[in-house]
Amino acid sequence: MAKKPNKLKARLPRGFVDRSSADIRATDAMIAKIREVYERYGFDPVETPAFEYTDCLGKFLPDTDRPNTGVFSVQDDDEQWMSLRYDLTAPLARHVSENINEIQLPYRTYRAGWVFRNEKPGPGRFRQFMQFDADTVGAPGVQSDAEMCMMMADAMEALGIPRGQYVIRVNNRKVLDGVMEAIGLGGEEHAERRLTVLRAIDKLDKFGSEDVKLLLGEGRWDGGEKGKGDFTKGAGLNTAQINGLMDAYLLHGVKQFAPGFDKENEGDLAGLGWVAPEVIADEEKFFDEAHAYNVGMKELQLIWQIVAACGYTEEQIKIDTSVVRGLEYYTGPVYEAELLFDVTNEKGEKVQFGSVGGGGRYDGLVKRFTGRDVPATGFSIGVSRLMTALKNLGKLGQDEVVAPVLVTVMDGDTEALGRYQKMVQEMRTAGIRAEMYQGNWKKFGNQLKYADRRDCPIAIIQGSDEREAGQLQLKDLIEGKRLSEEITDNVTWRESRPAQITIAEADLVATVQKLLAEQAEDRVKVSTSSADTSTKGDA
């Protein structure tokens, strides 16, 4: 033969991952915890398919002129374009619109599902990932938004993220609109600059105020100094405008919601109002009540009052005027769940992680289909993303499923196989995970090696000797592993048959159950005594 034939290379498309059994179980567990919270709040599940007609997903988008970037699209037989959904909100709007006459509004609903984005993957960021959404459709009041924030906070805690390690940050799109208008960015002609400003504001928690000032002004080099790395063109605001935004609004706006604020200023919109800097003429220093800024601030104040009345603290839910979220379709309050602990990658490097969930009010989304005003608000938890982070926190993989009990095969004839399989079935009937060895039975050592590597708790052995005596060998592999540390010589190790007992065939199920229960008790002891050291570094 010449060279090796060109082997087909097995490879995964970038941005996609295979999920291990541990990942799947962890995801299932996370979803169950989140679902419990949503159900308790009175939300019901609904499911929509992964594909939608492209126009149903994209019609409301600001940039419909990029049909296949960002989304995966295919053309159907009848030449209609379909796309894989990129979030769960747009399909919900479609579902509600299509069934608007049957659905009782307000419609409170949740669903988990895979979504797809055709973009560059990052840490904890994939091209297929799972989101878990909850929405209230047909609810105009900010009490719905307040409820969403509380439900997000509850979900974070249900997932085992301690208070103080996450925060739900809340803002209002109307406030941002009002502020930008105030510094002279109102009107159609400044639409592009407004977007740039919003993007810059969104970076406040990531970069800090100095870099945000650069982005609001001339621009910023991502290498830290001129000429290094990539240059991001700024919004081109002048110093007064930048100071107006930064000093008067972003850095001080938050303080208005410090504890005690709402009591002192209740109902006092002028007092609530942000004092515009010198870029605004004197007579406009205070906005009137109808100004978007004040309407938005009033809504934020209501949200805060509701969540505070329910006992939530600023540690959990925080009004933060730098939250932006997506650029177009949100119309009012927006919120974002952020993790406050450091996330590291597999090399131990700290990595910019970003938010693990977010949402907001989208009053216009259903109207696109129905023409009717159907105000709605909702949020999404990035399950896949959150799972990457939780792995770091050591909150995952603690309740491992126990591997099956292995019945080894000593004789391969049909009659014997039937006997072994019957033992397995007896255990299964009793609710015990069990299996018969399915490999080459002639190499007995390999059977135990297999059991060892699979972390089987127990092996059952019956050769002709035991068979004749109506007995079984039952081997505690976990205890045996512990004993092996003290024996250095192989002959002794084999002959001593550590942690192995002989039992009557009839006692199989009862003995296995007893032993499994003892092993489970030991695991609890070990995990509780070493709970605080479970997040030690890489091995």
Place this chain on the structure above:
RNA sequence: GCAGACGUAGCUCAGUUGGUUAGAGCGUCGGAUUGUGGCUCCGAAGGUCGGUGGUUCGAACCCACUCGUCUGUACCA
């Protein structure tokens, strides 16, 4: 998209100013041990040096392009 770093065995990595046959550890497989996991010992398999082209008598090493990974950044419904 832009910028930088990095691509050598399944994994983690060595590899001299460019010089003959590219190495180690771990893992895998086989044996010591055909009815007993771990340890130990012995042995073996495993490489288009990411790819293509170029410079050179000669390239894992130098150059160009390209693909991939990572990090930052941009975009993010």
